[in-house]
Amino acid sequence: MSYPEKTRSNAWFLLPIFFGMIGGIIAFFILRKDDPHKARNCLYIGIVFMVIGIIFNIVIASTVPGIDSGFNVNI
Numbered sequence: 001m002s003y004p005e006k007t008r009s010n011a012w013f014l015l016p017i018f019f020g021m022i023g024g025i026i027a028f029f030i031l032r033k034d035d036p037h038k039a040r041n042c043l044y045i046g047i048v049f050m051v052i053g054i055i056f057n058i059v060i061a062s063t064v065p066g067i068d069s070g071f072n073v074n075i
Helices: 010-031 036-063
Strands: none
Touching: 010 036
């Protein structure tokens, strides 16, 4: 069964930009029948932003100084 391809708004690219992989998956399943090319691109954008987020978190976590176990509390 073939679905007629119709163009969808470019605003769909905002979903994976703001919500990462989850937004890309949601956009993919909504757009896959109407505009498969845009659906695939939304999924790729979601994957890219997820990888960028993971790398960013690793870089930030490596620069945070360690927490001392004592906290200088006298009991």
